[in-house]
Amino acid sequence: MNDPDIILADELTGNLDEETTTYVMDFLQDIQQRERKTIVMVTHNLDLMTYTDQVFRLENGRLCNSYEDHPL
Numbered sequence: 001m002n003d004p005d006i007i008l009a010d011e012l013t014g015n016l017d018e019e020t021t022t023y024v025m026d027f028l029q030d031i032q033q034r035e036r037k038t039i040v041m042v043t044h045n046l047d048l049m050t051y052t053d054q055v056f057r058l059e060n061g062r063l064c065n066s067y068e069d070h071p072l
Helices: 018-035 046-051
Strands: 006-010 038-042 056-059 062-065
Touching: 006 018, 018 038, 018 046
Parallel strands: 006 038
Antiparallel strands: 056 062
C-alpha cells in the first residue's frame, strides 16, 4: 500500500494554478522515471498530454486511442 506499482490520479491538477500544476506533474514524472511506476491519470487539461507516454480518451462512453478515430 505504501509502494504501489500503479498510481491512479483523478483530476489531480483540476483546481491548481499553472505553477503548482507544473510542480505536481514534474514530481509525478520523476517518480515514474526513477521508481518505474505506472501512472494512470484522468484529466480534462489537454496541456498535460506533454507529460504522457500514451493517451486515451472517452468518447460517448467508449475508450478510444486519442490518435485514432475508432474505439478500441
